[in-house]
Amino acid sequence: MQKFTLHTHNNELHFDGRYSAREMIKAAEDKGFTTIGVSNHMIMHHQLTPYLEREPMFFDDYNKAEKAYQRHIEILQNLKSDYKIDIKIGFEVDFFCHKKWRNHFEKMLPHLQVDYLLSGSHFLKNSDESFICNIYHLKHLNPQPDAETLHQWTINHFENIIAAINSGYFSFIAHLDYCTIFGLGEDEHYTDYKYRIMEALAKTNTPFEINTSGYDRINRPHPDIWMIKEMSKNGGIVPTLISDDAHYTEKLGRYFEQTEQLLKDLNYTNRFTLDMLKKPL
Ligand SMILES: [Zn+2]
Numbered sequence: 001m002q003k004f005t006l007h008t009h010n011n012e013l014h015f016d017g018r019y020s021a022r023e024m025i026k027a028a029e030d031k032g033f034t035t036i037g038v039s040n041h042m043i044m045h046h047q048l049t050p051y052l053e054r055e056p057m058f059f060d061d062y063n064k065a066e067k068a069y070q071r072h073i074e075i076l077q078n079l080k081s082d083y084k085i086d087i088k089i090g091f092e093v094d095f096f097c098h099k100k101w102r103n104h105f106e107k108m109l110p111h112l113q114v115d116y117l118l119s120g121s122h123f124l125k126n127s128d129e130s131f132i133c134n135i136y137h138l139k140h141l142n143p144q145p146d147a148e149t150l151h152q153w154t155i156n157h158f159e160n161i162i163a164a165i166n167s168g169y170f171s172f173i174a175h176l177d178y179c180t181i182f183g184l185g186e187d188e189h190y191t192d193y194k195y196r197i198m199e200a201l202a203k204t205n206t207p208f209e210i211n212t213s214g215y216d217r218i219n220r221p222h223p224d225i226w227m228i229k230e231m232s233k234n235g236g237i238v239p240t241l242i243s244d245d246a247h248y249t250e251k252l253g254r255y256f257e258q259t260e261q262l263l264k265d266l267n268y269t270n271r272f273t274l275d276m277l278k279k280p281l
């Protein structure tokens with residue numbers, strides 16, 4: 001069974017986990033994991049201003065964001081010597097296509113001593129990103145978008161994942177169909193986009209995770225079984241790993257056994273190994 005987790009959160013600084021980095025690391029060590037990757041959210045964009053009050057981990061100021069991320073890395077570096085378990089430092093990055101985002105992000109990278117980045121897309125957006133909205137916050141929008149607008153935002157969300165894959169920044173891509181938790185992107189209109197995501201993964205040989213948090217919410221992983229099956233041809237089109245996306249110590253390694261069995265049943269043998277972690281360019 002996979003003895004590591006690379007997608008975990010904690011409550012250091014402004015981040016949204018429920019336990020401290022120490023508690024999460026200790027719990028992973030107690031579980032017998034060889035490695036824990038800490039991957040708090042990197043969510044920064046110049047159009048995030050309306051949400052700052054509600055979300056202390058969002059930044060509309062790229063310089064402030066960079067300082068916070070550096071501080072977080074320092075905190076984790078200082079913990080490393082206290083544990084036997086190998087601690088990898090990463091971030092779950094909300095990638096954006098806007099030139100301003102990419103410029104700031106690329107300027108920031110050399111100053112962030114991380115072991116890896118993973119891509120987690122949580123936003124809907126219009127085409128030029130003059131409007132962005134975390135899918136989770138959609139319910140608070142007033143007025144609510146009409147069906148056509150929502151359809152376009154959902155397409156932009158899938159396009160954003162494809163762009164993140166093609167960017168080459170990421171060691172792996174998280175929860176490919178996260179939007180389906182909120183009832184978005186489920187019907188057949190979106191099948192083409194899901195195929196395009198899978199094609200982009202294959203073309204760039206970018207690994208993807210099977211995120212087990214979905215079992216707690218909608219009784220299936222992310223991506224759904226259909227997508228995993230589609231990608232399982234010839235032992236798996238790209239390497240895959242199992243992620244618990246744990247925000248709580250009790251969630252570390254959740255449903256790993258069940259997911260191992262699923263991969264076995266599908267003959268998905270192309271597995272992610274820790275030497276595939278890459279530092280961002
Ligand atoms: Zn996520």
Ligand SMILES: [Zn+2]
Pocket residue numbers: 007009092120245
């Ligand atoms: Zn996450």
